[in-house]
Amino acid sequence: MPQLARRMNAVKPSATAAVGKKVAAMKAAGINVLSFSIGVPGFLPPAHVYAAAHAAIDADKGAYFPAQGTPELLKAFQFRLKEDGFDYALNELCTCIGGKNGLYNLMQVLTEAGDEVIFPSPYWTSYPDIIALAGATPVAVPCTAAEHYKLTPAKLQAAITPRTRAFLFNNPNNPTGMLYTQAEVQALADVLMQHPHIWILSDDIYDKMVYDGEKFHHLLHAQPSLRDRTCIVQSLSKTYGMPGWRVGMVAAPEVVMKPLITLTEQALMNVSGVAMAAAAAAFAGDHTFLEPLKRGFEKKRDMTMAMLNTLQGVTCPHPQGAFYAFPNVKKLFGKTSAGGTLISDDMAFCNAMLEEEHVALVPGSGFGDAEAVRISYATSEALLTEGLTRFARFVNGLK
Ligand code: PLP
Numbered sequence: 001m002p003q004l005a006r007r008m009n010a011v012k013p014s015a016t017a018a019v020g021k022k023v024a025a026m027k028a029a030g031i032n033v034l035s036f037s038i039g040v041p042g043f044l045p046p047a048h049v050y051a052a053a054h055a056a057i058d059a060d061k062g063a064y065f066p067a068q069g070t071p072e073l074l075k076a077f078q079f080r081l082k083e084d085g086f087d088y089a090l091n092e093l094c095t096c097i098g099g100k101n102g103l104y105n106l107m108q109v110l111t112e113a114g115d116e117v118i119f120p121s122p123y124w125t126s127y128p129d130i131i132a133l134a135g136a137t138p139v140a141v142p143c144t145a146a147e148h149y150k151l152t153p154a155k156l157q158a159a160i161t162p163r164t165r166a167f168l169f170n171n172p173n174n175p176t177g178m179l180y181t182q183a184e185v186q187a188l189a190d191v192l193m194q195h196p197h198i199w200i201l202s203d204d205i206y207d208k209m210v211y212d213g214e215k216f217h218h219l220l221h222a223q224p225s226l227r228d229r230t231c232i233v234q235s236l237s238k239t240y241g242m243p244g245w246r247v248g249m250v251a252a253p254e255v256v257m258k259p260l261i262t263l264t265e266q267a268l269m270n271v272s273g274v275a276m277a278a279a280a281a282a283f284a285g286d287h288t289f290l291e292p293l294k295r296g297f298e299k300k301r302d303m304t305m306a307m308l309n310t311l312q313g314v315t316c317p318h319p320q321g322a323f324y325a326f327p328n329v330k331k332l333f334g335k336t337s338a339g340g341t342l343i344s345d346d347m348a349f350c351n352a353m354l355e356e357e358h359v360a361l362v363p364g365s366g367f368g369d370a371e372a373v374r375i376s377y378a379t380s381e382a383l384l385t386e387g388l389t390r391f392a393r394f395v396n397g398l399k
Helices: 005-010 014-029 047-058 072-085 098-110 128-131 151-158 182-191 224-229 254-267 273-284 288-309 346-357 381-396
Strands: 093-096 116-121 139-140 164-170 198-202 230-235 248-251 373-376
Touching: 005 182, 014 098, 014 346, 047 273, 072 093, 072 230, 072 248, 072 273, 093 254, 098 128, 098 164, 098 198, 098 230, 098 254, 116 151, 116 248, 139 151, 139 381, 151 198, 151 273, 182 224, 198 224, 224 230, 254 346, 346 381
Parallel strands: 116 139, 116 164, 164 198, 198 230
Antiparallel strands: 093 248, 230 248
């Protein structure tokens, strides 16, 4: 038998994909599973997005497209960045297959064996694997529920070594839903200013999903001179309800963008032309749909928090962004469920919840915090109400 590449030894299957497969199998067996496990926003893109996709099919010339992205998409993204207060030239932008691929490509271009990449934990489940695939070492900095899962400047400073090559920052955060205040972002930017050997990867894919009248604050707005070493990752998946279209974007200084485009040309070529046309229409089109959408998420967040706050032994910092809540359930470990399962840890909690109440969650260990579980509340109000009732019944039934 020939050998497999050693690099795959450092990579594990995605925690969210694993739950997704289990849910699909249960549904196929006819079980009414309520899935709060996946990060899909649960709405469809506006009609002009579909119109642009149909027009792109009609106009197809049977050709490849530029790997960097169509001029139309790059201009639309540039415009969107400008609206958000960022100035980028077209040669500083590139298209990728979702934000995930943007992060992967950046990690390939910026890091290698011997490098460390720092990120706050809880973290998005793919971060350590994307870093390991580049040969670099993931350095997760634990941030507890008591700290509202937020990285402090002191912790960032303490994690930095001469080997630190990059800092990966996701705000608002998946899985915690935490949103950093302006002062908190400023304090992290001040630390980064002192360490010019560090690239900054800003995963901004939830930047439009911010609640309670709060604002999204960016490291680059706090400290514009970080621009030379900051790379922004954006995605159509969450903001425009387009996860399956697989379009993401990167904005980065030219010194990064040149090799990133080369990698894209050599490894991927272009994102589907139809998807790029749809993405361009989404960026360029009307954004008024976002306000009612945000209010809908805010309401579902409130429903989720109202339920969680009634439960003994569960603590959950108040999420102000994305569409996740990340309750700490450690105090429930050691109890036994109504169905007779010992809740030894987060995995046992999620397995028993799935088997006994048919509610799918993701164990917190998939996000670096084994004391918690992730609830994605981006579902219909009716399903959310039913799922929250089941969740509460499960926890209240623990002995
Ligand atoms: N970053 C974070 C924090 C995410 O939660 C996700 C998806 O859930 C991604 C990146 C990648 O999303 P996509 O590849 O769909 O753009």
